[in-house]
Amino acid sequence: MIFLQLLINALSLGSFYALVAFGFALIFGVTHAFNLAHGELILLGGYLAYFLVKYWQLPFIWTLPVCMLGLTMAAVLLQKLLQQVQPPYELNTLVVTFGLALVLQNVMLILFSANYRLIPSVELPFELTKFALNITEAQVMDIVVSLVATISLHLLLRKTFLGKALRATIQNREAAKLVGIHVRRMSLIAFLLGGALIGLAGPLYARTAYLQPAGGTEPTLIAIVITIFAGVGRTRGILLGGWVLGVAESLSVYLLGSGWRELVSAVLLILLLILQPQGLLPQRARWLG
């Protein structure tokens, strides 16, 4: 049963990582904007949820749609800003968003102070005494929300005309323009969807980790690592990447100790880049086509 408990812990951790990475991976995959302010946007979502829970007594679950809406608007502003960036686009967006991250950190420091905050939990775990398993509400939520996000995103990209247009834009922007796809609009839609996913991750971040104005680097790094694990431009790979990382970290903590988790993750990442540079999923599973 220990193995099963370990697996649940690993999957929930991996799901949490995937949720943190979804918005970054989608925006980067579609627009090639390397958003270093990703973590700060997640924190903004987290702070919004924190204040909604603390001062408006809003049930946690209702903070998710509110934050999705709020961060979608923030993502539109980000898209307008990044529209002004001159080529080389990837490099310049990296520089611009790095500056934006610093600005956001200081704004949050002024608005929310340097105090640490989190959304407290009072729920006791679901105890499956027959199997000697403990599953917490946060673990269930991380797993369920990440699965729903993955499936929704996958269906949108694979089964709708909009999804086809987005995928075409990713494959070849010039060709997409020639067949009449409004590439700029696709970019805006990618930011809208990415913003909603960031808004989804924010409250769960505040519920799982903690909020502090300088804490944006951690989720940004998680998002970058998971995107590399998944392979750029893949949605199912993001959840799989999160799970692989979660399992690797949990196993290393269990077998070797807490001090080994980063080293094991780093070795895994290097091995993956050498042996499977296109990401975890085989080439045919890419939603790029």
Next chain:
Amino acid sequence: MAAQRSKAISSLANRPLWTCLAVLIVLTPILWRGPMPWLPTAAAGGAIRIGEVDPLTGKLANHGQEIHEGILYAVNEVNAQGGLAGLKVELISRDDQSQPEVAINQTEDLLYREKVLGLVGGYVDSLVGPVSELAAKHRTPYVASASLQSRLTQGRDNAYFFRVAHLKGIVEPLCRFVVEVLQPRRVSILYANTPGSTELGAEVRACLEKANIEVPIFEKFRSGLPDFSTFLLKLRQARVDTLISGGFFADHLVLVRQLKEQNVPLRAYLGPWGIAYPEFIETMGAASEGLLGMCAWNPDITLPGTEVESRNFVERFAAAFGKTPNTTNMHGYVSAKALLLAIAAVLKSGHELTGENIAKELRTVNLVTPMEHLAFDENGDPQHYRQTVVQIQKGRLVAIYPPDRASAGFMAPSGP
């Protein structure tokens, strides 16, 4: 002819060599690290200038700002009393952004450009260590507000480094409390990847094993982790009854929340740093009940005989900053007070106001504060620093060990 000469000069001026020389001339005063007599001195303009380097932004901003407030309060207090020998004290604060390399740059700026007389502040040894090296090189006294690592004072022969806290003052009462009061069967020690926490973990483990207490889990972790679920699984498996966590405020938030969520049966959870704060109780709510922490001072926990001074400090601090001070504020206050006292002593003696003379006076400081009776030993460590073990009981911090400071006894948790 004149046109030709002008053209020649213009051509020379365009050469990179001339440009480099011009830049070098401009930068020489900045790059030169020796004395710069033409720059204003630390006591020029009728003010005593002291410098402060603290993490005012970044990961450690919470505690850095608290130390800054304590220092600022001490400076304002002295200025309100007419300054030092009639000279106003000017505090020049610098933000190290919680990064050692920035701490070095800011300290260099304070020492070489601002020419401060002394340095104060600092939170965690990874930031204090580099500042202490630079201060010693520049023969400027540095009184660190929150530093613990033994290596920074033991065997270093740094005559300019002083600090108001040290690890022994935490480890000794902690070990005695665990051995005498908790009397656990199996203890787990989790320590953060910082110099102070690593040393704390090793010393506590040695002490517990000496007392024949089993330590089946002894692990390091990276401060800031979002997940402890697998560690907690191991804790449950190892049937540990006491957890000593050398993490910081934010680490306790995450770890305690997951501990409660997963219903891990522990008799005691002890966090030497980060628990004994009213903010922690406010943030964690009922989940904080029964947790054990440590502090050197608190509005309700003061050095015997300093009750009036402590009360005055709380009232005036609250009036100045709009909040009740905590133990970190007090560390900042005491460190600044020691430095200012030493500067005052030099001024009173009529000696020249130099780093050597201030450091000499710091060695003779004998200051009773609500936090500690401050006197430095030959290494710059405080001789009487000793923390108190506190427990969160009914939403309040209550001193429970050592017996001469305790106002209540240890309360074991009623349920798992």
